Amino acid sequence: MRLLIILGLFVSLAAAETVPLRVVCTTTIISDIVKQVGGTRVQVVSLLKPGVDPHTFQPSPDDVSVIASARVVVVNGLGYEEWIEQLIKQAGMPRDRVVVATTGIEPMTAGAHRHDGHAHGSDQDPHAWHDAKNGMRYAANIRDALITADPAGEKDYSAWTELYQAQLRVMDAWIRKQVAxxxxxxxxxxxxxxxxxxxxxxxxxxxxxxxxxxxxxxxxxxxxxxxxxxxxxxxxxxxxxxxxxxxxxxxxxxxxxxxxxxxxxxxxxxxxxxxxxxxxxxxxxxxxxxxxxxxx
Ligand SMILES: [Zn+2]
The missing domain is CATH 3.40.50.1980 (Nitrogenase molybdenum iron protein domain)
Structure with missing residues (x-):
């Protein structure tokens, strides 16, 4: 009997080690970057589905439990997801587990041509991911957050990020050549x-x-x-x-x-x-x- 309990303990410890880190992201774009950086160590959930307009997004009570289930939450920031604050509060998610992917990126201003009724909450243009160089920064910020949440994965996260950033660098050069x-x-x-x-x-x-x-x-x-x-x-x-x-x-x-x-x-x-x-x-x-x- 005692042996069984000890065996059971070992099995559950082993299982705990292989359980992927659950990361909830606001957009499909951020979700994909987390998948590339986190590889097999993460399980990624995107709150928004493809084609959904984030400016008119209405969170549901289900989204509160999705946030509450996360070890790490990744948002774009720069005033993009005004609705996330409420969700984080309702889910009781500690602040230090919410990662802003645009940290350290110099934002563009949203310009005088900004259309009325557009629900971004500030004068900063939040769409920073459309520059592949910024994408490399998103990846680095996400890597750091994953390492904090799962220090045992540091080597993996660093290697996957390096590979992904190299791909983004090639993409950046390719786009420039194409536009030319x-x-x-x-x-x-x-x-x-x-x-x-x-x-x-x-x-x-x-x-x-x-x-x-x-x-x-x-x-x-x-x-x-x-x-x-x-x-x-x-x-x-x-x-x-x-x-x-x-x-x-x-x-x-x-x-x-x-x-x-x-x-x-x-x-x-x-x-x-x-x-x-x-x-x-x-x-x-x-x-x-x-x-x-x-x-x-
Ligand atoms: Zn927009």
């Missing part, structure tokens, strides 16, 4: 929701945001005519919609300005599983291919 094939006067991004400022700044494109189209909003008519004139004058061949925003206004703008619909860009979420953009690296490949293909 677009004629300079056409390196212009007209999109439904100005989520791609970091991408544009880093890879040499200009963003012309379409104002006033935060979910369900009608655009200001004067601004709309101005945009049509700009597009025609500069001969911009294509406009883009985003996977988590309404495409209506951009479609109408393109139609009236004689620009075609260049495709759907992945802005605030990864694509559904099995598609090119279903990973963070894939998001860069997808967006770069769509943009370069339409503007060349």
């Amino acid at each position: 094939t677009i004629p300079p006067e056409r390196r212009v991004l007209v999109t439904s929701h100005d989520a791609l400022s970091y991408f544009a700044r880093s890879y040499g494109l200009e963003v012309v945001p379409v104002e006033g189209i935060a979910t369900g909003q009608e655009p200001n008519p004067a601004r709309f005519s101005e945009l049509i004139a700009t597009l025609r004058k500069r001969g911009i061949p294509a406009v883009f919609v985003e996977n988590s925003a309404s495409p209506r206004t951009v479609e109408r703008l393109g139609l009236e300005a004689g620009a075609r619909l260049g495709g759907v860009l992945l802005a605030d979420s990864l694509d559904t599983a099995g598609r090119l953009g279903d990973s963070y690296l894939g998001l860069f490949m997808h967006n770069t291919r769509v943009i370069v293909g339409a503007l060349q």
